Amino acid sequence: MNSFISKKSSQTMSHCTQRWTLKRFLFVCATGFYFQLAHAALVDCNLVDQSGWMDAPGGCIVKPLAEQIGAGHGDAFTSGTSGYLIKRDPARAIRRGRQLFNRKTSKAEGQGPRVNHTSSGDIVANRALGAGLADSCSSCHGRPRGSAGFGGAVATRPDSRDAPHLFGLGLVEQLADEMTGKLRAIKERALVKAQQKGRCITRKLRVKGVSFGKIKACPDGTVDTSQVVGVAGDLRIRPFFSQGGTISMREFIVGAFNAEMGMQAWDPVLCAVTEPGATAAVVSPAGFKYDPAKDTFERPPVCDAVSDADGDGVVAEIDPAIIDYIEFYLLNYFKPGLYEQTSYTRLGLRLMERIGCTSCHKRNMTIDSDRRVADVETRYRPEKAIFNGLFAQVSTLFSVVDDGNKYPLLVPDRKPFTVKNFFSDLKRHDLGPAFHERDYDGTRVTHFVTEPLWGVGSTAPYGHDGRSINLDQVIRRHGGEAETSRLAYQNLPGWRRGAIIAFLQTLILFPPDDTASNLNPGNPGTADPQSPSEHGSISLPPLFQIPEEGAE
Ligand code: HEC
Ligand code: HEC
Numbered sequence: 001m002n003s004f005i006s007k008k009s010s011q012t013m014s015h016c017t018q019r020w021t022l023k024r025f026l027f028v029c030a031t032g033f034y035f036q037l038a039h040a041a042l043v044d045c046n047l048v049d050q051s052g053w054m055d056a057p058g059g060c061i062v063k064p065l066a067e068q069i070g071a072g073h074g075d076a077f078t079s080g081t082s083g084y085l086i087k088r089d090p091a092r093a094i095r096r097g098r099q100l101f102n103r104k105t106s107k108a109e110g111q112g113p114r115v116n117h118t119s120s121g122d123i124v125a126n127r128a129l130g131a132g133l134a135d136s137c138s139s140c141h142g143r144p145r146g147s148a149g150f151g152g153a154v155a156t157r158p159d160s161r162d163a164p165h166l167f168g169l170g171l172v173e174q175l176a177d178e179m180t181g182k183l184r185a186i187k188e189r190a191l192v193k194a195q196q197k198g199r200c201i202t203r204k205l206r207v208k209g210v211s212f213g214k215i216k217a218c219p220d221g222t223v224d225t226s227q228v229v230g231v232a233g234d235l236r237i238r239p240f241f242s243q244g245g246t247i248s249m250r251e252f253i254v255g256a257f258n259a260e261m262g263m264q265a266w267d268p269v270l271c272a273v274t275e276p277g278a279t280a281a282v283v284s285p286a287g288f289k290y291d292p293a294k295d296t297f298e299r300p301p302v303c304d305a306v307s308d309a310d311g312d313g314v315v316a317e318i319d320p321a322i323i324d325y326i327e328f329y330l331l332n333y334f335k336p337g338l339y340e341q342t343s344y345t346r347l348g349l350r351l352m353e354r355i356g357c358t359s360c361h362k363r364n365m366t367i368d369s370d371r372r373v374a375d376v377e378t379r380y381r382p383e384k385a386i387f388n389g390l391f392a393q394v395s396t397l398f399s400v401v402d403d404g405n406k407y408p409l410l411v412p413d414r415k416p417f418t419v420k421n422f423f424s425d426l427k428r429h430d431l432g433p434a435f436h437e438r439d440y441d442g443t444r445v446t447h448f449v450t451e452p453l454w455g456v457g458s459t460a461p462y463g464h465d466g467r468s469i470n471l472d473q474v475i476r477r478h479g480g481e482a483e484t485s486r487l488a489y490q491n492l493p494g495w496r497r498g499a500i501i502a503f504l505q506t507l508i509l510f511p512p513d514d515t516a517s518n519l520n521p522g523n524p525g526t527a528d529p530q531s532p533s534e535h536g537s538i539s540l541p542p543l544f545q546i547p548e549e550g551a552e
């Protein structure tokens with residue numbers, strides 16, 4: 001079974017695995033690639049290939065679920081664990097996370113029921129009643145194909161919520177976390193100053209070029225947050241969920257497995273930091289620091305995995321290693337691409353700056369200390385492209401640290417990284433009644449996080465609810481804090497509005513399996529682009545470090 005897949009992949013690994021850096025890899029292994037490609041919602045080869053004929057590479061996941069889990073959560077010193085692979089074979093860990101994200105799950109693996117056996121209850125208390133039931137993350141996040149993109153809608157609210165794309169998600173998490181740290185540092189410094197001066201003092205809350213209003217600190221240690229805007233009084237920026245509800249990708253992954261797929265994850269990281277009376281901070285294998293002294297996190301649906309000690313009958317269906325791999329995959333997930341720029345699209349960008357769009361949709365933001373191991377820059381390069389006009393340049397962001405283990409640590413450089421063409425301030429705004437959201441109980445949500453515009457050229461329909469059919473309509477729907485900006489847009493002559501739309505349409509998503517890259521440049525001008533070696537792809541297996549782990 002899968003002889004083609006395993007034979008080819010092990011060949012390539014023997015060519016390439018001694019090389020620790022991308023540059024050296026490209027030098028040594030640029031010929032004789034093996035491409036392990038895949039499609040949205042992937043099946044497990046072992047479950048569907050009964051007669052051994054499925055030899056189209058990438059048509060299915062090579063490893064059965066048990067082998068994907070391997071030796072479990074573990075640490076950087078226990079071989080075969082997620083803790084080990086993330087630190088010593090990060091490209092493989094990303095790849096495995098991708099396979100798990102796309103994996104079709106079965107009832108035997110624990111998928112379902114949808115919330116409970118009758119699918120009934122109070123939807124305001126339990127949003128999951130309006131979510132799932134899907135059998136894969138990519139059922140809803142699978143456009144363009146093979147990507148962690150956009151897609152499905154859910155009825156967790158009366159007017160529904162649209163599934164956003166997850167391109168660049170790790171950058172969003174890092175920006176929000178760093179901004180939170182800086183906002184809180186301003187507060188701490190203000191408190192110290194107030195003590196020194198013996199009177200209340202007011203400080204501006206401005207971080208990474210974004211203003212969150214003001215804070216007043218007093219010598220008795222109290223803080224007045226009534227002038228804080230765009231973030232809750234705890235100064236924690238929650239970038240996930242349209243209304244700004246969740247801090248970290250990991251909480252979202254555990255939550256989505258539960259709410260969208262009916263699969264309960266046990267997670268030692270989130271269980272530890274949500275344990276009543278917990279005080280110790282825990283760092284996830286992907287490097288997110290959870291500090292229960294500063295924030296409250298979402299407790300996983302099951303924390304008594306082995307024994308069902310609390311007797312609620314809920315047992316773990318998702319191993320923590322799965323959460324580790326998906327978190328690491330999303331941390332490193334490539335950002336959206338940029339399609340062809342012309343004088344007309346450049347005019348569109350200038351107009352957006354002039355009429356105030358970029359006061360909220362902030363174009364660039366800089367991360368101080370980037371935890372990712374690689375960056376993918378995807379641009380319009382027709383001369384190098386095969387299917388879609390795009391070419392992706394992958395560069396690594398890690399250094400090799402030999403700690404005496406059989407495989408060295410590949411440690412993120414943690415350098416600053418400027419996130420370009422992002423177009424968000426990660427702030428919550430009130431865009432007026434057309435964007436307000438009704439809830440089932442009659443209440444309304446009025447504030448939503450500025451949707452980053454990267455990728456927006458690929459993701460119609462628009463708005464958190466998907467109620468705007470195209471870009472022009474969603475811009476015209478802006479009111480409230482964006483009223484002046486919207487009026488300025490409406491008053492532009494049609495050809496100038498067209499320039500803005502034309503620019504937005506260059507902010508695109510792409511199918512990774514069909515986009516040529518420096519890892520698999522394909523064969524531009526090919527007569528038959530069907531095979532992966534001809535059409536090119538963003539292919540990780542050539543970067544794998546540990547050959548005995550085999551194919552993914
Ligand atoms: C049934 C459809 C569906 C499935 C399946 C699904 N999601 Fe989602 N996802 C959504 C929707 C809808 C949202 C937007 C939520 C909101 O704003 O209310 C979302 C949002 C997210 C976000 C937050 C993104 C942001 O920018 O706010 C993450 C992360 C995420 N999903 C990850 C996952 C993962 C991981 C899985 C698989 C375990 C998964 N999703 C499965 C529909 C789905
Ligand atoms: C006051 C802040 C603010 C200003 C000014 C503003 N926006 Fe927005 N924009 C938002 C927020 C918040 C959202 C998310 C709305 C939602 O879905 O709930 C959004 C959503 C969008 C979307 C939809 C994104 C998607 O994926 O659904 C587009 C497109 C957009 N804005 C373009 C513009 C343009 C063009 C301008 C200038 C004419 C502009 N915006 C001005 C805050 C702003």
